[in-house]
Amino acid sequence: MKKLFSISSAIVLIAMLSVGCKKEKNVAVDVVEEAKPTAGFTVEVPDTLDYKAFKFTSTSTNFKEILWQFGDDSTSTEEAPSHRYVFDGDYHVVLTTRNSQGYSASREIVLKVADPNFDPTKVGENYFLTIGGVLTVSRDNGAGPNGGEGSKKVVDGDVNSKFLQSGFAGDLVMRFELDTPAVAGAYTMTSANDSPDRDPKTWILAGSEDGIKWINLDSRSGINFTARFQRKLYHFNNNVAYKHYRVSIKANNGSRDFQMAEWTVNKKQPD
Helix, strand or coil: HHHHHHHHHHHHHHHHHHHHCCCCCCCCCCCCCCCCCCCCEEEEEECCCCCEEEECCCCCCCCCCEEEEECCCCCEECCCEEEEEEEEEEEEEEEEEEECCEEEEEEEEEEEECCCCCCCCCCCCCHHHHCCCEEEECCCCCCCCCCCCCCCHHHHCCCCEEEEEECCCEEEEEEEEEEEEEEECEEEECCCCCCCCCCEEEEEEECCCCCCCCCCEECCCCCCCHHHHHEEEEEEECCCCEEEEEEEEEEECCCEEECEEEEECCCCCCC
């Protein structure tokens, strides 16, 4: 009888332990969904004399985080940041907002930064003449730089003279070292008196502070001079005073000779 009792007691004990070890059922908790964020902003120019400086003000709602991307590799997490651009141009400004549940919203605009007084038909002083310096070329005219069609003719300020190079192979480099560094923002190329197939067609303009490290400032391809003695004017963004400027002529219009009446590097606008 004692053995039977012991077995019965053990069965009861196991049953009690089994009941006590049952897991409690999970109780569902309702998550309250936050209001979705919105993204909006206004833009103003606080100082009419400084057209590159802007004030951005968010009108967004229901957000925890905010990020501005100004289109020039600059960002901000302020709600009402101020930002000044270095150069004129079109910039994609993006505002992104996010709430604590990961929902986001964004707004993008194209902001045009332009000097209201800039005249694309005008150009400032020709530094080759006003500052002076030395021109060198990778290969000159057979008669040398001082010849009747030597390289010095391309920077003498006279469109009626020209630089003519025979055996053009797309590797001509004209380099001018200024007597003192200057911030340039424009340059001109002028066709010579004859043979349109000798005109420059593709080139790269670069600047250097030391004559060793060069920064590309502008490049053109497929250019067509439609007349003789035609001057083409190009503007570019730059805020560095370079001492050296060079133009690398990559192609002309098919001739084995190259010619050009004038090359200038200029201040962006007249004083």
